[in-house]
Amino acid sequence: MRSWLFFCIALSIGALVFAFALFLRSDYLFFAGYVVLQFVVLATAWNILGGYCGYVNFGSAAFFAIGVYTSVALTKLGANPGRYLPEFLAGGLKSLLPLPIPALQLMAGIIAGFIGLGMGYLTLRLRGVFFAIATLAMAVVLQTLIINWDFVGGSRGAYIVRPANLALGPLTISYIEYLFLVMLLLAVIALTVARLIERSRLGYGFASIRDDELAAEACGVPTLRLKLIATTISGALMGMAGAPFPYYIGYVEPAATFGLPYAVNSIAMPMIGGTTSWPGPLLGAILLGSLQQIATVTISSAVNLLIVGVLLVGFVVIAPKGILGLIQDWRHARAKP
Amino acid sequence: MTAPLLEIKAVGKRFGGFVALDGIDLDVAQGERLGLIGPNGSGKSTLVNCICGTLNNETGTVRFEGRALDGLPANRRTHLGLARSFQLPRPFMSLSLADNLRIPLIYAVRRRSPLLVPPQELEARAVELLRMVGLDAKARRLPRDLTQVEMRKLELVRAMAAEPKLLIADEVMAGLSHSEIEDIIQLLLRLNAQGISIILIEHIMRAVMSFSQRIAVLVSGRKIADGKPDEVVNNPSVVSAYLGQ
Numbered sequence: 001m002r003s004w005l006f007f008c009i010a011l012s013i014g015a016l017v018f019a020f021a022l023f024l025r026s027d028y029l030f031f032a033g034y035v036v037l038q039f040v041v042l043a044t045a046w047n048i049l050g051g052y053c054g055y056v057n058f059g060s061a062a063f064f065a066i067g068v069y070t071s072v073a074l075t076k077l078g079a080n081p082g083r084y085l086p087e088f089l090a091g092g093l094k095s096l097l098p099l100p101i102p103a104l105q106l107m108a109g110i111i112a113g114f115i116g117l118g119m120g121y122l123t124l125r126l127r128g129v130f131f132a133i134a135t136l137a138m139a140v141v142l143q144t145l146i147i148n149w150d151f152v153g154g155s156r157g158a159y160i161v162r163p164a165n166l167a168l169g170p171l172t173i174s175y176i177e178y179l180f181l182v183m184l185l186l187a188v189i190a191l192t193v194a195r196l197i198e199r200s201r202l203g204y205g206f207a208s209i210r211d212d213e214l215a216a217e218a219c220g221v222p223t224l225r226l227k228l229i230a231t232t233i234s235g236a237l238m239g240m241a242g243a244p245f246p247y248y249i250g251y252v253e254p255a256a257t258f259g260l261p262y263a264v265n266s267i268a269m270p271m272i273g274g275t276t277s278w279p280g281p282l283l284g285a286i287l288l289g290s291l292q293q294i295a296t297v298t299i300s301s302a303v304n305l306l307i308v309g310v311l312l313v314g315f316v317v318i319a320p321k322g323i324l325g326l327i328q329d330w331r332h333a334r335a336k337p
Numbered sequence: 338m339t340a341p342l343l344e345i346k347a348v349g350k351r352f353g354g355f356v357a358l359d360g361i362d363l364d365v366a367q368g369e370r371l372g373l374i375g376p377n378g379s380g381k382s383t384l385v386n387c388i389c390g391t392l393n394n395e396t397g398t399v400r401f402e403g404r405a406l407d408g409l410p411a412n413r414r415t416h417l418g419l420a421r422s423f424q425l426p427r428p429f430m431s432l433s434l435a436d437n438l439r440i441p442l443i444y445a446v447r448r449r450s451p452l453l454v455p456p457q458e459l460e461a462r463a464v465e466l467l468r469m470v471g472l473d474a475k476a477r478r479l480p481r482d483l484t485q486v487e488m489r490k491l492e493l494v495r496a497m498a499a500e501p502k503l504l505i506a507d508e509v510m511a512g513l514s515h516s517e518i519e520d521i522i523q524l525l526l527r528l529n530a531q532g533i534s535i536i537l538i539e540h541i542m543r544a545v546m547s548f549s550q551r552i553a554v555l556v557s558g559r560k561i562a563d564g565k566p567d568e569v570v571n572n573p574s575v576v577s578a579y580l581g582q
Binding site: 201204205207208210211212214215216217218219220221222223224276332335 | 495
């Protein structure tokens, strides 16, 4: 199937989901759905580096936070450009600001992508557990920077007041519906990118790196360059997932934004779904994300991470290659004469 | 005389206090079949790693077609026309046999061709290569379904897939039966007839003797003999290195 066809089909499925959610007329559905979709993007992005290349990134929360704080900084700048910028710049920017959310996402994607590239350049000579520790350290460094950056609120955090409604052409929809739509679109884009990578020569290169980096080099695969491409794409998508978040939650502060749940979920979801192909993270994120949302309203919000932990341990023991791995093994066994 | 294809000058490598290679000089001429032998731990594989960029030699230089390879990453050396098989097979475990060969095909051979080479063409070439070692029936299977011997064949054919000018076969015949050894030798001879130079590292003397035009012997990181096969095996220092005093 061609990639644009896949994109169109994914887009129509997305449109159906959105129409269905509108039909149910429940704001809660949009609130919960947004989080699930956000995790679809994060899990898919993590999988591009972690699943395809085999480099475990523990710093997902940092990339997500880069998106969040890009959004906060640009929104604050947009609210009062004259105060922070010289006259000649402020005048020109006034017509552009405040930026709409897709533009914020684009900016966040660019910045997070660059930071991904830089992080990759510094850490990709490390392998296995050393790389994982380095990404974790990078997250801590970035968190410290944000805590001490007063412009975006430092450790006090920052408030973003979002409008109640948004006029989208002729029709007016509530802002949460708009955010849901934006995230839905991003999820479709992320899945298309992941699938495109899988089927291109890039995907084969990534797979060879995951299986055996030395042998990949010997086969002519420029491993360092490929890994840098992976960290850049992965980082950019995570940043894009973070950009609308301040508008969703209304108040952000470093401890929560850099929180463990993002890092753990973006690893656990692909692991549970299966890391070798794009449906894995999608499956894992929908399954685990929905379960967490249900647990939050029925049991308690604190039980979230417990569910993730228990499921992760269970899958590591019973099905280390996730749901997709189970299906593939079953198919493989059947194909054998 | 034309310049050698591969020129190794005073190459040295140590691991901590252990001297793995101690000033090796070795040339491989265009189209030559060189046998490289030596007892276990004599530095054969380390030398291969230094030639191919898996390890960096600390002293000396390796030149390929007159170009110094110092500091060049392994993938660039493969692009220049060096290919090697690993002594312990390192297949890409999650990829089918055909896809294992697809990696060198797209990253070494079709490097400059458009982003997406017609997949059927790659598939056909991969199956053709697998047929050379008798693995074509298993093209869609995963390496874990292979026997150890088949994995060695896959390892060799993956190196061949990169279409090298110099192929380094590191113990591809270990564990093979007599007729299989004969098959592999015939295969290597055919490749050599196409103009590919080959370095064969092997413990099976029968194979080395029948294949090589020249044999070099490494012992404890030093080259102690280099010459015609008959002369080398009768060389007293080679005999004493293998059999003791």
